[in-house]
Amino acid sequence: MLEIKKAEKQFGERTVFSGVSFSAEAGETACIVGPSGCGKTTLLRAVAGLVPLSDGTVLLDGEDITSWKAEQRPVVLLFQEALLFPQLTVLENIAYGLKYGRRKLGRRARLAESRAMLQKIEMEQWENAYPVELSGGQKQRVALARALVLKPKLLLLDEPFSSLDASLRQSLRTWVRSFLREEEVTSLFVTHDKEEAVMMSDRLIVMKDGAVQQQGTPETVYHQPENRAAADVIGDGLYDERFIPASSLTIGAADGYSGIIEHPQFMHGYRFYRVNVPSLKQTVVVLSDTLYEEGEAVKLSVTEEKENGAL
Ligand SMILES: Nc1ncnc2c1ncn2[C@@H]1O[C@H](COP(=O)(O)OP(=O)(O)OP(=O)(O)O)[C@@H](O)[C@H]1O
Ligand SMILES: [Mg+2]
The missing domain is CATH 3.40.50.300 (P-loop containing nucleotide triphosphate hydrolases)
Incomplete structure (x- = not known):
């Protein structure tokens, strides 16, 4: 049409x-x-x-x-x-x-x-x-x-x-x-x-x-942004040569991306944290039931690969 x-x-x-x-x-x-x-x-x-x-x-x-x-x-x-x-x-x-x-x-x-x-x-x-x-x-x-x-x-x-x-x-x-x-x-x-x-x-x-x-x-576009620009506009995750959905990220592991807790966010009954990742110049919102302080330094690790961001 x-x-x-x-x-x-x-x-x-x-x-x-x-x-x-x-x-x-x-x-x-x-x-x-x-x-x-x-x-x-x-x-x-x-x-x-x-x-x-x-x-x-x-x-x-x-x-x-x-x-x-x-x-x-x-x-x-x-x-x-x-x-x-x-x-x-x-x-x-x-x-x-x-x-x-x-x-x-x-x-x-x-x-x-x-x-x-x-x-x-x-x-x-x-x-x-x-x-x-x-x-x-x-x-x-x-x-x-x-x-x-x-x-x-x-x-x-x-x-x-x-x-x-x-x-x-x-x-x-x-x-x-x-x-x-x-x-x-x-x-x-x-x-x-x-x-x-x-x-x-x-x-x-x-x-x-x-x-x-x-x-x-x-x-497709939401779960698999093809490049950094698309990920910036539409994605919930980090882009580091490829897209890593927020659902594959965990706060608190021993190693991974260094991040700084910006603030908590409450949605649909869950607690999330907005985390700034300075090395990638990106922020991402990650689910976590652990308590963190604003400004706290944390590590974000990539857990298992999830197809299409599904759990
Ligand atoms: N008549 C015009 N003369 C010169 N520049 C213009 C004119 N109309 C728009 N622009 C420029 O074109 C660009 C795109 O403007 P546009 O309004 O299409 O953006 P947009 O994506 O709709 O933004 P927003 O989300 O803020 O509405 C802007 O940089 C704007 O300054
Ligand atoms: Mg407009």
Whole structure:
């Protein structure tokens, strides 16, 4: 459905990225994960036609849309902020694009389709509310409905949950993930959050230092980062010529990597320690039930090799 070939973008003399190639099948969510400033938003804007690529091709549903104007492209971009029209009700916000956009419908059809969409996002009772009356998560659901009512061939999402608090982000991710799957929406999602990337994607693309470092299923990329850059972005472990998953590391053995305990972390009922390993200039979070002090020097040893990080 979507194929990006050798995409390159320069601003003046500066190359933001080059040689970016990947594809997504119909109904799939491809996710680009990378640090701030690696060009994620720029790439999405280029796919939407809002900025030209310096080089490369964008194919959508078999058609080369590289030089199409933004308004001709059957894609919708969803931003970090919901950006609803404050003077319009929820229903009017959803219906808006059907009046002026690529899919022009009469008033009755507009309202019927918008109401159906409102039902899908489980917000029927908010039809006549104004955006100011909604929570952050509700606003993002309305923004999603407003995008999907246009039946785009491709939905572009630019860190749509980053303005929400942690627990809301978590529940909205799950909701959006199953919504996109049920509706079989092809989407390209960008984030700098690795947990979000692994959870949301069918296909994961790691971008860093102006290039794609690795791509594959979220399972593969998470458990087997191929290089240091990919490991920095996505991995939980250490990279020392090869990737050593955190699940293979033990604190407290007589020898191994010298590390310094930074602080404990409590998750899912377990105690972990964030350990700094100066020789590798990396930090890693390791499970341990022993008590350590902050600043304590420890050794991290590699226990047995575990396939795919599984215990
Ligand atoms: N219109 C522009 N003119 C010049 N430079 C730009 C322009 N837009 C973006 N850049 C530069 O391109 C680089 C990539 O920016 P971009 O916003 O795509 O990063 P990002 O990966 O989305 O980061 P973040 O995670 O912080 O949103 C940055 O260095 C930015 O300064
Ligand atoms: Mg961005």
